[in-house]
Amino acid sequence: MEALFCPKLGDPTVSVSSSPSSATGLENANPIFLLKNHPIPELDSPTAVRVRIKATSLNYANYLQILGKYQEKPPLPFIPRSDYSGFVDAIGPKVSNFKVGDAVCSFHGLGSFAEFTVVVTAGAIPVTFGTSHVALVHRARLTSGQVLLVLGAAGGVGLAAVQIGKVCGAIVIAVARGTEKVQFLKSLGVDHVVDGDHKNVTQSVKDFLKGRKLKGIDVLYDPVGGKLTEDTLRLLNWGANILVMGFASGEVPVIPANIALVMNWTVHGLYWSSYKIHQPAVLEDSLREILSWIARGLITVHMSHSCCLSEVNLAFSAIRDRKAIGKIVIVFDERNARSKL
Numbered sequence: 001m002e003a004l005f006c007p008k009l010g011d012p013t014v015s016v017s018s019s020p021s022s023a024t025g026l027e028n029a030n031p032i033f034l035l036k037n038h039p040i041p042e043l044d045s046p047t048a049v050r051v052r053i054k055a056t057s058l059n060y061a062n063y064l065q066i067l068g069k070y071q072e073k074p075p076l077p078f079i080p081r082s083d084y085s086g087f088v089d090a091i092g093p094k095v096s097n098f099k100v101g102d103a104v105c106s107f108h109g110l111g112s113f114a115e116f117t118v119v120v121t122a123g124a125i126p127v128t129f130g131t132s133h134v135a136l137v138h139r140a141r142l143t144s145g146q147v148l149l150v151l152g153a154a155g156g157v158g159l160a161a162v163q164i165g166k167v168c169g170a171i172v173i174a175v176a177r178g179t180e181k182v183q184f185l186k187s188l189g190v191d192h193v194v195d196g197d198h199k200n201v202t203q204s205v206k207d208f209l210k211g212r213k214l215k216g217i218d219v220l221y222d223p224v225g226g227k228l229t230e231d232t233l234r235l236l237n238w239g240a241n242i243l244v245m246g247f248a249s250g251e252v253p254v255i256p257a258n259i260a261l262v263m264n265w266t267v268h269g270l271y272w273s274s275y276k277i278h279q280p281a282v283l284e285d286s287l288r289e290i291l292s293w294i295a296r297g298l299i300t301v302h303m304s305h306s307c308c309l310s311e312v313n314l315a316f317s318a319i320r321d322r323k324a325i326g327k328i329v330i331v332f333d334e335r336n337a338r339s340k341l
């Protein structure tokens, strides 16, 4: 099978090297290395399921992890991981809830950048909607009529947050850079979109709030960090919830505890995949609600680019250069790679 290995840390945008078979002796290879004949993994427990992966997504976290800048640092070499979809290919003798051929989607600790993967049957949830749903619904308890401000709103988790905000009945304000992203967000019915490239973000949000006779922001969804976060704190209401989701800007923002005290703010640090260890039931409930919303057409997964495994360095460049709108997806059947990078 084809599998993408990371034999050493470094810049994954440079190029993908390839070898016909072996995962050994990769010390001198590029940070991303395509093995064309890696062995298909065996079922390793009676409750294991093997999935033939059709598509797996590429997240900002993958980029950071291969650079060596992510909080989880797996031992080298590793096969990167993300959420994926595919079909059950084989099942262990004690598996009763899946059969061969079932369509599945899941999230993997490691190893989804490969044609096959083996998982133990347990709850696992795709990243972007899962993260934003747990943040907005479970942690911030977003309700109808509240004002939600989403930074990085056209990115993977941001776009999910925007859609979840609309489903919850919130008034959604989105910040994204460039005409294409702004137009796309407007087409989703976002109440106010600020182009971070051209406008003074806080002034534009203030003008919108004034025009709608609203006092301020109730929930700040922040996967960006840095100065933008610090500026937008001035827009928050008494009792606001701040969701610290990530630092795509590369800068961890300062949220002054004295102002949080006076304003009765709640600052939530949220690391979605750690719920798998500490509160898996929260993820299972969250997935159920997300799937029901997808089935009812309330939310959709938008993919701006797709590519095959051998072009994954270009996908990492698109993430680095802030070109993705929603998700970038790796597909294992080249005929399905719809948008060339």
Ligand SMILES: NC(=O)c1ccc[n+]([C@@H]2O[C@H](COP(=O)([O-])OP(=O)(O)OC[C@H]3O[C@@H](n4cnc5c(N)ncnc54)[C@H](OP(=O)(O)O)[C@@H]3O)[C@@H](O)[C@H]2O)c1
Binding pocket: 059, 060, 061, 064, 127, 128, 131, 151, 152, 153, 154, 155, 156, 157, 158, 175, 176, 177, 178, 181, 196, 223, 224, 244, 245, 246, 247, 248, 249, 250, 270, 271, 272, 273, 319, 320, 322, 324, 326
């Ligand atoms: N807490 C969790 O459990 C969790 C889960 C998933 C992801 N995350 C984190 O959330 C962040 C975003 O992830 P994602 O997958 O949504 O990434 P993404 O698709 O690349 O989106 C990131 C967005 O951030 C904005 N941005 C602003 N300044 C940037 C900069 N200097 N460099 C790059 N982007 C910048 C970009 O929007 P504009 O170009 O429009 O400004 C971009 O659309 C990452 O830090 C990731 O690790 C956290």
